[in-house]
Amino acid sequence: MTIGRWEWRGFGEQIEAAQRHFDDLAPNSVEESDETYLLSVRSDASVKVRDDLLDVKRLVQVSDEGLEQWIPIAKDPFPETVTRLDSALAELGVDIPLAREAYTLAELLDEVVAACPDLHAVEVHKTRRRFTVGGSMAELTDAHVAGREVRTIAVESEDHDRVLATLRELGVRPLPNVNVPHGLKRLLGVGPRRGAVIDVGTNSVKLLLGERTGDGAWREVVDRSEVTRLGEGLAGSGRLGPEPMARTTEAVAAAVHEAWLQGADEVVAVGTAGLRAAANSTDFLAAVAERCGLELEVIDGEEEARLSYLAAIPDLGTVEGSLLVFETGGGSTQFTFGVGDRIDERFSVEVGAVRYTERFGLDDAVDEDRLAEALEAIADDLRALDDRATPDAVVAMGGAVTNLAAVKHELAAYDPNVVRGTELTGQELDRLIERFRTRSADERRGIVGLQPKRAEVILAGACIVRTVLRELRRESLTVSDRGLRHRLLVERFGA
Numbered sequence: 001m002t003i004g005r006w007e008w009r010g011f012g013e014q015i016e017a018a019q020r021h022f023d024d025l026a027p028n029s030v031e032e033s034d035e036t037y038l039l040s041v042r043s044d045a046s047v048k049v050r051d052d053l054l055d056v057k058r059l060v061q062v063s064d065e066g067l068e069q070w071i072p073i074a075k076d077p078f079p080e081t082v083t084r085l086d087s088a089l090a091e092l093g094v095d096i097p098l099a100r101e102a103y104t105l106a107e108l109l110d111e112v113v114a115a116c117p118d119l120h121a122v123e124v125h126k127t128r129r130r131f132t133v134g135g136s137m138a139e140l141t142d143a144h145v146a147g148r149e150v151r152t153i154a155v156e157s158e159d160h161d162r163v164l165a166t167l168r169e170l171g172v173r174p175l176p177n178v179n180v181p182h183g184l185k186r187l188l189g190v191g192p193r194r195g196a197v198i199d200v201g202t203n204s205v206k207l208l209l210g211e212r213t214g215d216g217a218w219r220e221v222v223d224r225s226e227v228t229r230l231g232e233g234l235a236g237s238g239r240l241g242p243e244p245m246a247r248t249t250e251a252v253a254a255a256v257h258e259a260w261l262q263g264a265d266e267v268v269a270v271g272t273a274g275l276r277a278a279a280n281s282t283d284f285l286a287a288v289a290e291r292c293g294l295e296l297e298v299i300d301g302e303e304e305a306r307l308s309y310l311a312a313i314p315d316l317g318t319v320e321g322s323l324l325v326f327e328t329g330g331g332s333t334q335f336t337f338g339v340g341d342r343i344d345e346r347f348s349v350e351v352g353a354v355r356y357t358e359r360f361g362l363d364d365a366v367d368e369d370r371l372a373e374a375l376e377a378i379a380d381d382l383r384a385l386d387d388r389a390t391p392d393a394v395v396a397m398g399g400a401v402t403n404l405a406a407v408k409h410e411l412a413a414y415d416p417n418v419v420r421g422t423e424l425t426g427q428e429l430d431r432l433i434e435r436f437r438t439r440s441a442d443e444r445r446g447i448v449g450l451q452p453k454r455a456e457v458i459l460a461g462a463c464i465v466r467t468v469l470r471e472l473r474r475e476s477l478t479v480s481d482r483g484l485r486h487r488l489l490v491e492r493f494g495a
């Protein structure tokens with residue numbers, strides 16, 4: 001019975017700390033080799049030729065910690081039979097008719113690999129130094145690939161927990177874990193590239209994982225949101241509380257973990273209003289860095305508004321005349337005025353659902369007088385909209401408005417294709433506000449379409465959206481389910 005080995009590998013900057021550990025160690029062995037890797041855009045399977053043997057390994061499973069378990073499938077000499085080649089090609093995710101009964105290496109490269117656009121043959125010269133660290137095999141490799149040099153460190157053992165212990169000894173995190181085929185493809189630009197953006201807001205943590213396709217467009221792989229209420233209590237104290245910080249840190253760590261497991265080449269993260277406002281935001285940034293190694297950047301309100309506006313544009317089609325895009329969140333609302341893709345003005349105001357929820361008790365049923373007080377306070381805080389010309393079109397973004405659209409459509413399961421482009425009128429918003437006003441948070445959770453964790457803040461969010469329409473003398477708005485993360489994905493990882 002073949003026993004799989006658990007493996008971890010890091011490339012480049014990721015292994016800087018670990019490299020120092022090997023400076024004072026004598027290697028158990030040093031080997032040089034010339035290898036040919038067969039890389040596939042459809043698979044990260046390990047298929048290579050070394051010492052005239054076709055070496056095939058299969059990825060069996062990935063643990064919750066991100067370690068990969070590989071088992072050897074074949075190590076056969078050339079010429080290779082059709083049966084053995086079919087098996088290797090299947091691991092690479094391609095199905096190619098084979099004309100010969102057997103193939104030499106030259107025939108395999110010239111007639112099979114070169115003829116398939118999804119396959120690439122890459123020559124790699126390796127210098128491998130092997131050590132024993134913490135009972136695991138550790139390998140420091142210098143590889144020369146297509147005129148480039150790259151260094152990698154690998155740790156492997158049949159014992160999963162031993163690998164984790166060795167990584168702790170080396171001072172590196174299990175994620176990201178980049179196997180050789182994936183690392184080579186990333187180095188050489190072979191196949192699609194994946195990038196992830198995490199948006200840490202006052203009320204929620206959003207993860208967008210995108211894959212750049214061959215035509216340069218981005219395909220959404222994961223786009224999800226988790227309500228954590230980082231800004232709970234912030235309006236009163238000016239500080240982030242221990243519990244909100246702890247649960248939001250865990251949500252960010254889970255998003256990072258998911259992104260790496262889904263094959264992200266890089267993860268970037270930004271924070272918005274809550275982190276701009278909190279006196280102790282640096283404590284949260286340090287906690288995130290310690291928990292998952294992520295450096296979180298806090299962006300200003302104008303940048304947040306710019307990103308949101310440009311994120312909304314692609315889904316609008318042709319808009320005649322002036323346009324307002326606004327995104328309301330837990331701690332602030334961003335406004336961007338423009339025409340087409342030209343931005344004329346952008347600003348951010350501290351008008352967020354968490355703030356008014358806590359100030360007016362909107363997480364529970366309230367009477368009409370209390371609601372009127374909240375609406376008056378919101379209007380007063382939105383005085384930056386006073387005396388502005390009515391825009392020809394208004395687009396709203398953010399968790400509040402997408403939940404309002406989902407409730408309108410009674411979506412038991414969220415469907416972005418239904419939500420995107422929904423029109424919400426002032427009358428519809430008034431009816432939704434009344435529906436939320438007369439119910440407690442627990443009762444609101446029974447409303448079809450409403451994300452349960454938004455039950456506390458949805459009334460305040462709806463009031464903000466309604467007040468914006470009223471201040472601008474507009475009868476309706478269009479809903480966008482995109483956000484700053486969509487634009488940031490394009491700008492950070494390439495259009």
